[in-house]
Amino acid sequence: MCVAGALALLVYALTTASPYGLRVLTVAGVYALATFGFQIVFGLGGALSLAQGAFFGLGAYVTGILGSRYGLGFEATFPLSLLVPVVVAAPVGLAVLRLESHYFALATLGIAQVLHLLAVNVPELTGGANGLAGVPGVVLFGWAVPRGLPMAALVWGLVALGGLAGWRLTRGRLGRSLTTLRDDPLAAATLGLDVGRLRLTAFAVSALFAGAAGALAVHTQRVVSPEVLEFPVMVSILTIAVVGGRGRMAGAVLGAVLLLHLPEWFRFLERGYLVVYGAALLLTVVLAPDGLTGLLDRAAVRLFGPRPRRLPDPREPPRPPTPAEGLTVAGLEKSFGGVRAVDGVSLALRPGGITGLIGPNGSGKTTVINLLSGLEQPDSGRVRLGGRDVTGAPADRLARAGLARSFQAAALPGGTSVLEAVAAARLALDPDAATAEAHALWALERLGVGELAGRSCDGLPAALRRRVELARSLVRRPAVLLLDEPAAGLTDGEKAELATLLRALAREGMAILLVEHDMGFLLPLAGRVVCLDRGRTLYDGPPDGVRRDPAVAAAYLGTVPPAERPA
Amino acid sequence: MAALQLLVNGVALGAAYALVALGFVLVLNATAAVNFAQGDLVMAGGLLGVAAAPLIPLPGIVLLPVVLALMAALGLLLAVVAYLPLRNRPPVSVFISTIAVGIILQNGAAILFGPEPRAAPPLFGDDTLRLGGLALPEQSLAIIAVAALLIGAQQWVFGRTQLGRRLRATAQDPEMARACGVPVTAMILVTFAIGAACAGAAGLLLANRYFVTPTAGGDLILKAYIAVTVGGWGSVPGAVVGALLIALFEVGVSSVLSYPVALGALYATLLAILVLRPQGLFGEAVRRRG
Numbered sequence: 081m082c083v084a085g086a087l088a089l090l091v092y093a094l095t096t097a098s099p100y101g102l103r104v105l106t107v108a109g110v111y112a113l114a115t116f117g118f119q120i121v122f123g124l125g126g127a128l129s130l131a132q133g134a135f136f137g138l139g140a141y142v143t144g145i146l147g148s149r150y151g152l153g154f155e156a157t158f159p160l161s162l163l164v165p166v167v168v169a170a171p172v173g174l175a176v177l178r179l180e181s182h183y184f185a186l187a188t189l190g191i192a193q194v195l196h197l198l199a200v201n202v203p204e205l206t207g208g209a210n211g212l213a214g215v216p217g218v219v220l221f222g223w224a225v226p227r228g229l230p231m232a233a234l235v236w237g238l239v240a241l242g243g244l245a246g247w248r249l250t251r252g253r254l255g256r257s258l259t260t261l262r263d264d265p266l267a268a269a270t271l272g273l274d275v276g277r278l279r280l281t282a283f284a285v286s287a288l289f290a291g292a293a294g295a296l297a298v299h300t301q302r303v304v305s306p307e308v309l310e311f312p313v314m315v316s317i318l319t320i321a322v323v324g325g326r327g328r329m330a331g332a333v334l335g336a337v338l339l340l341h342l343p344e345w346f347r348f349l350e351r352g353y354l355v356v357y358g359a360a361l362l363l364t365v366v367l368a369p370d371g372l373t374g375l376l377d378r379a380a381v382r383l384f385g386p387r388p389r390r391l392p393d394p395r396e397p398p399r400p401p402t403p404a405e406g407l408t409v410a411g412l413e414k415s416f417g418g419v420r421a422v423d424g425v426s427l428a429l430r431p432g433g434i435t436g437l438i439g440p441n442g443s444g445k446t447t448v449i450n451l452l453s454g455l456e457q458p459d460s461g462r463v464r465l466g467g468r469d470v471t472g473a474p475a476d477r478l479a480r481a482g483l484a485r486s487f488q489a490a491a492l493p494g495g496t497s498v499l500e501a502v503a504a505a506r507l508a509l510d511p512d513a514a515t516a517e518a519h520a521l522w523a524l525e526r527l528g529v530g531e532l533a534g535r536s537c538d539g540l541p542a543a544l545r546r547r548v549e550l551a552r553s554l555v556r557r558p559a560v561l562l563l564d565e566p567a568a569g570l571t572d573g574e575k576a577e578l579a580t581l582l583r584a585l586a587r588e589g590m591a592i593l594l595v596e597h598d599m600g601f602l603l604p605l606a607g608r609v610v611c612l613d614r615g616r617t618l619y620d621g622p623p624d625g626v627r628r629d630p631a632v633a634a635a636y637l638g639t640v641p642p643a644e645r646p647a
Numbered sequence: 648m649a650a651l652q653l654l655v656n657g658v659a660l661g662a663a664y665a666l667v668a669l670g671f672v673l674v675l676n677a678t679a680a681v682n683f684a685q686g687d688l689v690m691a692g693g694l695l696g697v698a699a700a701p702l703i704p705l706p707g708i709v710l711l712p713v714v715l716a717l718m719a720a721l722g723l724l725l726a727v728v729a730y731l732p733l734r735n736r737p738p739v740s741v742f743i744s745t746i747a748v749g750i751i752l753q754n755g756a757a758i759l760f761g762p763e764p765r766a767a768p769p770l771f772g773d774d775t776l777r778l779g780g781l782a783l784p785e786q787s788l789a790i791i792a793v794a795a796l797l798i799g800a801q802q803w804v805f806g807r808t809q810l811g812r813r814l815r816a817t818a819q820d821p822e823m824a825r826a827c828g829v830p831v832t833a834m835i836l837v838t839f840a841i842g843a844a845c846a847g848a849a850g851l852l853l854a855n856r857y858f859v860t861p862t863a864g865g866d867l868i869l870k871a872y873i874a875v876t877v878g879g880w881g882s883v884p885g886a887v888v889g890a891l892l893i894a895l896f897e898v899g900v901s902s903v904l905s906y907p908v909a910l911g912a913l914y915a916t917l918l919a920i921l922v923l924r925p926q927g928l929f930g931e932a933v934r935r936r937g
Contacts, residue, residue, distance in 0.1 A: 126737075126739065128742055128743075172918065175918065175921065175922040176918075176921050176922065182681050182738070182742070183876070183921055185681075186869070186873075186876065186917070186921070187917070187918055187921055189865075189872075190869065190914040190917055190918060191914075193866070193869060193910070193914055194911055194914050194915070197910060197911050200907070201907045311862070311865055315746075315750050318743070318746065352754060352755075352758050354750055354753075354754040355750070355751050355754045355755055355758070357750060358747045358748070358749075358750030358751035359747070359751060361743065361744075361747035361750065362728065362729060362744055362747035362748065365733065365740055365743050365744045365747065366732045369736065369740065
């Protein structure tokens with residue numbers, strides 16, 4: 081489909097396009113290039129950057145100022161136009177990327193406004209509101225690229241290069257990691273992905289693309305003015321990305337060609353074309369959230385049937401050496417407001433051991449798991465993993481240090497296949513996405529659900545979702561595994577299978593913590609049981625003692641222990 | 648005396664900003680969605696005043712109920728078109744849909760009114776009262792009075808009426824509110840209407856002394872956003888205080904240096920706040936909804 085589209089463009093450019101038509105086509109290429117970057121930060125990473133237009137303008141001004149004021153050539157101005165936006169993006173990104181996405185949108189809008197203010201109010205450098213004229217054209221190795229077809233060819237050549245690079249990035253580890261964290265940042269962190277660093281990378285790459293596009297825009301127009309920093313540029317890029325199809329490089333090209341020609345086709349709109357952009361944006365978000373490429377994909381599936389996916393050969397992921405120590409915590413405390421959710425809990429999860437964590441609802445079991453996996457930070461207490469102090473470490477660092485956890489409600493990303501969802505758990509470990517998928521298939525087969533690999537995660541029955549979620553933990557070959565009610569909703573047969581699996585994992589040297597309500601499942605399995613009540617350890621000992629312990633019985637059945645009885 | 652003069656000017660500007668931020672934060676609390684069109688709604692309110700003035704040759708205060716009613720209707724439309732279809736999608740969808748509505752409003756206004764700045768009639772009169780060495784433009788006093796009245800009315804509705812209780816319940820926990828029989832969708836529609844009416848009122852108040860252009864929305868949404876960030880994301884009194892602080896900052900720095908410097912410094916301050924104290928100066932009021 082992409083090839084056919086490229087050919088159609090080529091035929092149009094070579095045969096039918098007027099000089100004016102070529103110019104529109106060139107500008108469309110420029111916007112496609114800018115949108116590639118936006119697809120990476122917003123489409124894949126889910127971070128709504130409102131600075132993409134500003135980085136475009138910044139690249140334009142770098143080329144404009146250096147070219148017209150200092151007479152520098154393309155070899156110098158073009159790399160600098162790429163570099164400067166990245167240099168501006170990095171510190172801002174570093175500062176705000178860990179915050180929630182709406183703050184990121186705000187901060188990037190702030191960058192855009194500051195740059196616009198500077199362009200208008202520092203006329204000595206920028207030419208002020210009038211801008212700078214006399215920007216030279218592109219000179220490549222002494223050859224001045226003329227306007228018209230050669231310039232269009234140069235821009236579209238760069239579009240092809242940029243699109244290919246962007247597409248490879250989408251398919252590769254970075255792209256997969258970005259979509260994983262877009263869909264669920266918390267789950268992504270527990271899979272070992274460094275959310276801040278990934279978003280920063282995406283933001284920097286987006287600035288790079290925007291700078292390149294801005295430079296080419298100025299070479300096409302030969303003038304630079306504050307217009308390149310105004311909101312319509314950002315609006316165009318956003319509309320192109322959403323209408324074309326979020327996160328898709330082909331969508332960026334399709335959207336750019338379509339939207340840049342829209343004002344030409346509907347001449348009566350004149351300046352009103354932005355109203356049409358707004359309407360197109362709104363309609364697409366509401367009616368076709370996957371954009372035009374999404375619609376085309378669905379049409380293709382309807383016409384030709386689903387494209388068969390070739391599965392990789394399953395490969396067992398390497399097992400890291402079992403550490404001598406598992407996970408130990410001492411004196412863990414956590415309060416929410418005035419409530420002590422966890423109050424002085426100590427645990428030792430040794431390699432090869434299965435520990436059960438029980439307690440009535442609200443006793444702090446899930447909070448303990450959240451603290452151990454780094455989703456919450458303890459108020460006090462020490463945590464050691466594999467012999468090293470990891471107190472207060474963020475979730476992604478703990479995950480990379482060999483910790484895995486599951487969630488009570490299996491958190492699988494929507495719209496992706498089971499294989500991709502499991503492979504996402506290997507992205508922080510494997511060199512590339514193909515290896516991650518081969519490892520993922522191994523994990524699915526080990527859990528007896530290899531045939532699910534090609535299925536979509538949406539609409540999977542609860543028991544299978546749990547299994548896929550377990551595969552996500554298992555595939556990482558963790559030293560320590562924390563499972564939050566893995567048996568809930570399973571049939572007796574499935575519970576027996578799960579028990580067999582967990583025993584096998586423990587024999588391999590894994591340290592396992594099981595939060596469970598089902599005593600019939602847990603007690604035969606666990607070597608040790610810890611019972612919590614209101615954040616405190618009530619019982620810590622062998623499983624057969626727990627049923628006889630009066631404090632545990634009181635916590636579950638609500639009888640008041642004699643010591644607390646009012647006199 | 649000069650400082651006192653700046654204070655009056657700052658409070659007048661801040662009163663109008665407070666209405667903008669108030670509308671923004673009410674919608675935010677009710678829907679957990681960021682209404683990016685809020686700035687353009689302010690612009691729309693201002694231009695409505697400009698358009699209605701020749702038809703109703705009376706002081707601006709008479710236009711206020713007209714603008715409030717029309718803007719409330721626009722708010723309902725915004726909710727129906729850009730929020731309700733997307734309420735179960737990721738929050739970024741609403742962000743984009745409201746950006747889209749903003750684009751339509753902004754460029755529609757540019758087609759209808761042209762790009763040049765317009766002024767709406769003053770609320771009462773154009774005179775300036777002299778009090779000692781202090782120059783008090785009637786319009787500034789009127790802005791402060793009208794904004795205070797509207798914010799007071801909002802507080803009263805939310806604090807003392809059955810409707811207000813339902814609106815607050817919806818903002819606090821929509822699931823729970825629905826379980827208790829609150830018509831949540833209707834309450835969200837009402838909130839959008841109130842939010843847009845606040846924006847429209849602010850537009851009318853601002854459009855006399857500060858003029859209105861179709862592109863004014865971008866700066867205004869940023870200021871509303873900054874006010875809400877400074878005041879603590881989701882806090883209603885925080886938003887009002889944040890708006891006053893921003894306006895005082897803007898008026899103060901502008902008088903010493905220049906307006907562009909003030910704006911630049913404001914954004915720089917915003918970035919600093921986001922980095923150093925992302926929960927706002929007074930703490931974040933809403934936690935992430937699961």
